[in-house]
Amino acid sequence: MKRLSYTIRSTPVQINIVETVDDLSRFYLFVRDNRQLLGWDTETTGLDWWSDDFRVRLVQFGTADESWVLPVELDSHFTDAAVWALGFASQLVAHNGTFDMHAMEAACGLPMEAVAPKSLDTKLLAHLVDPRALKEGGSGLRLEELTAYYLCTRTAAEVKGSASQIARRLKVSRAEMWKAVDLTDDEYLLYAGCDPVLAYRLCARLLPQVPPRSRRAGLISWEHRLAHITAKIERTGYLLDVDYALEQIAALASEQRGWQAIAAEHGVENVASTRQVAQALIERGIKIPGRTKTGLPKVDDALLASYPDDPLCQAVIRAKRAGKWRTTWFENAVLNRDSNDRVHASINSCQARTARMTITGAVAAQTFPASSSFVRHEFLADEGDVSVSIDYGNMELRVLAAYSQDPVMLDAFRDGKDLHQITADAAGVPRKVGKMANFLTVFGGGPKALAQQAGISLELARATLAAFNETYRGVGRLADRLTREAKRSGYIYTATGRRLPVDKHRAYSALNYFIQSSSRDITARALIELDKAGFTPHVRLPIHDELVFSFPRERAGELAEQAARIMEITIRGVLIPAEPEIGDRSWGSILDLADSKH
DNA sequence: GCACGTGGCACC
DNA sequence: AAACGGTGCCACGTGC
Numbered sequence: 155m156k157r158l159s160y161t162i163r164s165t166p167v168q169i170n171i172v173e174t175v176d177d178l179s180r181f182y183l184f185v186r187d188n189r190q191l192l193g194w195d196t197e198t199t200g201l202d203w204w205s206d207d208f209r210v211r212l213v214q215f216g217t218a219d220e221s222w223v224l225p226v227e228l229d230s231h232f233t234d235a236a237v238w239a240l241g242f243a244s245q246l247v248a249h250n251g252t253f254d255m256h257a258m259e260a261a262c263g264l265p266m267e268a269v270a271p272k273s274l275d276t277k278l279l280a281h282l283v284d285p286r287a288l289k290e291g292g293s294g295l296r297l298e299e300l301t302a303y304y305l306c307t308r309t310a311a312e313v314k315g316s317a318s319q320i321a322r323r324l325k326v327s328r329a330e331m332w333k334a335v336d337l338t339d340d341e342y343l344l345y346a347g348c349d350p351v352l353a354y355r356l357c358a359r360l361l362p363q364v365p366p367r368s369r370r371a372g373l374i375s376w377e378h379r380l381a382h383i384t385a386k387i388e389r390t391g392y393l394l395d396v397d398y399a400l401e402q403i404a405a406l407a408s409e410q411r412g413w414q415a416i417a418a419e420h421g422v423e424n425v426a427s428t429r430q431v432a433q434a435l436i437e438r439g440i441k442i443p444g445r446t447k448t449g450l451p452k453v454d455d456a457l458l459a460s461y462p463d464d465p466l467c468q469a470v471i472r473a474k475r476a477g478k479w480r481t482t483w484f485e486n487a488v489l490n491r492d493s494n495d496r497v498h499a500s501i502n503s504c505q506a507r508t509a510r511m512t513i514t515g516a517v518a519a520q521t522f523p524a525s526s527s528f529v530r531h532e533f534l535a536d537e538g539d540v541s542v543s544i545d546y547g548n549m550e551l552r553v554l555a556a557y558s559q560d561p562v563m564l565d566a567f568r569d570g571k572d573l574h575q576i577t578a579d580a581a582g583v584p585r586k587v588g589k590m591a592n593f594l595t596v597f598g599g600g601p602k603a604l605a606q607q608a609g610i611s612l613e614l615a616r617a618t619l620a621a622f623n624e625t626y627r628g629v630g631r632l633a634d635r636l637t638r639e640a641k642r643s644g645y646i647y648t649a650t651g652r653r654l655p656v657d658k659h660r661a662y663s664a665l666n667y668f669i670q671s672s673s674r675d676i677t678a679r680a681l682i683e684l685d686k687a688g689f690t691p692h693v694r695l696p697i698h699d700e701l702v703f704s705f706p707r708e709r710a711g712e713l714a715e716q717a718a719r720i721m722e723i724t725i726r727g728v729l730i731p732a733e734p735e736i737g738d739r740s741w742g743s744i745l746d747l748a749d750s751k752h
Numbered sequence: 753g754c755a756c757g758t759g760g761c762a763c764c
Numbered sequence: 765a766a767a768c769g770g771t772g773c774c775a776c777g778t779g780c
Contacts, residue, residue, distance in 0.1 A: 318754090327754075426775045428759065446759065454760060474775095478761075482773060506770055510764090514772060521762040521772070550764085599768035607768090616765090666769040670764090674770095698764045698770095 155180070158344050162351065163306040169347030171223045175231050181215075181222050185239045188217050192243045193354030196254045197346045199333045203256040204391065204492040210261040211337060215239055216350030218358070223347050225337045226262065237264050247274040247357040249297045249349070252385045259389070266389070270382040276300065276353050278377045279360040281504050282368050286655055290507065301352050304359045309348070316345045371651025377504050380678050383685045384501040384511070384696070391496030392517060392694050393534040393704075395740065399484045402528070406480035413473035420466040425473040428453045434466060482518060483529045490516035499695060503678075508671035509652060511678075511696060519695045519702075531742030533694070535704035541737040542714045543744050544721060545700035546676070546730055548573075550596050553672050556728035557649070560628025567728055581621035583614065591618050595629065598666040636664035649725075650675045673699065676730055680721040689717055694741075702741060710736050 156171040172181055185192065197212040211227045213236035226233040240246065240258065248254050251273050255266035277295050286292020293303040302310035320341055321331040335342045364374060417425050421434045432442060432451040440461065444452030461467040487497050499517035506512060513519050522529045535541045546552075551573060555563035566573045578588025587608045594604050605615035623630050636646050640656035646664050647653055648671050656664045677696055684690065684701075692713070694702045701721070705713045714734035721732035737744030 321754095424776075426760085428776085430776095448758075450759085452759085474760085478774065481775095482762080486773085508770060510770060512771060518762080518772065520764075523762065524764090594768065597768045597770090600766050602766080603768045660767075660769095662767045663769060670770060673764095700764090 156343075158340060158347060160344060160348060162309045162348070162355070165219060167219050167221065167348070167351050169221050169223065169344060171343050171347070172225065172232060172235075175229065178231065178235050181224070181235060181239075184220065184222055185215065185242055189243050191217075191245045191247060191354070191357075192239070193217065193221075193247050193350035193352075193357070194240070194251075194254065195248055195346070195349040195353065196257045197332065197342075198257050198261070200329070201253070202490070203253070203260045204496070204498045206493050208257075208261060210257050211332075212343075212346050213258070214346050214350045216347070216354055218351065218355050221347045221351050223343055227337060233262050237262055240264060240269055243272070245272050245274065247276060247353050249276045249300075249353045249356070251275045252381055252388075255385060256389065266382070266385060270378075270385065273378065273382075274357055275378060275381060276356040276360060278381060278504055279357065279364060279374070281509065282365070282373060282377065282652070283360055283363045284655060285504075285507050285509060287507075291657070292655070295505075297349065297352060297356075300356055305352065305355055309352070313345055313348055313352070316341055320345075365647075365651075365653045367647055368651045368653060373651050376650075376678075376682070379682055379685075381503045383681050383690055384503040386685075386690050387693050387695070388498050388501055390691065390694070391492065391494075391498040393536060394487055394491050394495050394497050395532050395534050396488060396491065396495050399488050399532045402532070403480055403484045403488065406476045406484070410473050410476035410480065413469045413476065416465060416469040417473055420469070422466065422470065425470045426477070431470055438464070438466065440464070440467075479523075479529070483522065484532065486518065487516050487532060501696070508654065508667050508674060509678075510670060510674045510698070513695065513697070517695070519697055527742035527745040529742070530745065531740045533741040534739050535741075538707060539704040540707050540710045540739060541694075541741045541744055542703040542705050542710055542717075542734055543700055543737070543741070544703070544714065544718050544732050544734045546721070546732050549673050549676065549699040549730060550669050551592060552728050552730050553669050553676070553725070554596060554629060554632075556725040556730075557668070557672065558626070558628040558632040559726060560626045560632075562626055563628065564728065577618075577622055577625065580625045581618040583608075583610070583618055587618060591622050595619075595622060596666060596669050598662045632668075633662075633665040636668055637661045640664040648672050648675065676723060676725075677701070679723065680732075683720050684717060687716070687720055689713075689720070692717075 155173055155177040158169040160167045193216040195214045196210050199209045202208055209227060213224045213226050215222045224232040224236050226236055255269050258264040259266045280295050280300050284292045288294035288299055293300055298310045298314040317328055320335055321328045324331060324334055326334050414425060422430050424430050431453045435442060442451040446452050458467040458471050491497050497516045499513050500515035502512045552567055555567050566576055574589035574592055575585050577591050578585045590604060590608050601612055601615040601619055605612045639646050640661045641658055645653050645655055646668055648668060652671060654667045654671055681696060692703045692705055694704055714736055718732040718734045723730050735744050735748055737747050
């Protein structure tokens with residue numbers, strides 16, 4: 155057995171590295187003595203737990219002052235010991251433990267169902283305490299950031315720096331390092347041994363700081379339950395139509411080359427270089443009025459599109475678009491698929507400042523073009539299944555109606571009246587402008603933004619928003635209440651007991667945070683209720699106000715109807731309706747079938 | 753050579 | 765009176 159020593163904020167930590175099977179007896183004793191709560195972590199060959207060549211290299215367990223490192227890659231007895239410890243512990247804590255559960259399941263055969271119900275995650279706890287990123291004035295949510303904020307800045311810097319340092323020493327990139335580093339490398343073992351100790355200590359610091367209101371509302375277990383559900387959705391993955399994706403990649407690549415060639419004829423080698431494009435435009439006598447925040451000429455789609463007859467402007471727009479669509483939505487999926495042609499999204503169940511979920515990695519589902527179905531066509535329901543989408547109608551405005559109890563809004567939603575038209579009529583503007591005013595209110599926007607967006611005068615924008623306030627008095631009262639609360643305490647609370655920090659110099663954003671976060675919690679609740687009813691194996695993705703499913707073809711209508719009824723909820727008398735749309739095999743077919751009906 | 757900030761753009 | 769909220773990814777270009 156090897157021993158390493160480290161000190162975190164003047165508290166010594168002993169790191170024990172198991173080297174032989176005989177060393178395990180001491181490890182068993184350690185686990186038995188500390189089974190009531192154990193920190194844990196894994197080191198792996200990479201982040202792609204779905205790949206065939208993915209391996210877990212180390213599994214680490216720790217308390218506040220002691221940790222054990224098992225090099226499971228070297229001996230199956232070590233793997234067995236790690237699996238035993240995870241089963242034997244009464245409670246576990248990890249930072250972003252979802253990843254470690256995927257890793258242990260994929261590489262060591264331990265089902266995440268065996269670990270998730272007794273797990274605490276310091277990332278979730280940290281979010282309940284303060285959801286803000288570092289640059290927003292918060293603690294951040296990454297382990298190094300939280301270590302620096304709550305425990306010890308020196309440790310944070312050393313732990314963060316060590317991965318880069320090892321990579322430099324081995325002369326490989328950081329990503330390669332995780333595979334390449336030797337399992338006896340002391341710097342690596344020290345880094346690995348610290349992580350479960352940090353998770354353990356962070357847990358002790360964070361738990362008492364979770365706001366009492368959040369705790370009373372049951373948010374801690376609620377968020378952990380949700381994280382487990384989204385982990386199961388990640389595990390299932392989404393079946394990729396590889397042939398279709400490859401066709402699109404080829405078509406977009408050829409389109410991109412064509413437009414790039416035209417741009418090159420006009421002196422632009424890199425269409426994505428705004429500097430090059432700006433220079434070429436100026437040489438062509440085109441004035442660039444806008445400036446970016448660093449004072450450079452602003453070359454964006456709006457400028458380029460305003461010269462529809464200029465061949466360079468058109469070539470730049472089209473070449474950029476083809477390139478971006480090819481890499482982001484098709485190559486990303488194709489290159490990250492598993493051996494069964496499934497792609498696994500990375501779902502951060504509680505991520506944004508408002509706790510909105512984010513989806514990153516191979517399936518950037520939250521940004522798929524809404525205007526056309528051709529990206530969604532690459533995702534298929536399972537063999538024998540069809541794609542179903544169930545989305546909430548007008549979610550954010552209904553949430554606003556519910557919590558403001560504004561009589562005009564309540565009345566409009568109850569009787570199916572057109573809310574955008576009501577706003578428009580009150581202000582004497584077209585419906586489109588009324589709709590913009592409605593949404594801008596949810597976003598916290600003012601007259602300048604409305605004027606710009608709607609292309610109307612500042613005067614008219616002011617009058618429109620004034621008419622909005624006259625019409626929906628309740629909205630103003632809710633906004634005032636939240637703004638006052640934010641200015642007084644720096645926080646607002648949602649109905650689910652979540653505490654959201656609001657910058658005092660931007661107190662107007664309190665209403666938006668409230669609506670956005672409340673809406674997110676409605677979708678989160680739906681996932682939890684659907685899970686109870688056994689629907690999770692059918693869920694493919696959550697996208698803000700929409701859930702995508704794969705249902706057996708012959709029962710799709712019935713199951714979709716059941717799921718929609720589970721999703722629907724009435725809040726303070728306002729129904730948030732959920733409407734199923736049934737497609738054919740591909741996700742994209744849903745939109746096509748809906749279009750063909752009209 | 754890699755990390756990081758910036759600008760642009762896809763979405764709710 | 766005025767205030768546009770929340771994301772992630774890609775390419776480029778710079779700085780270490």
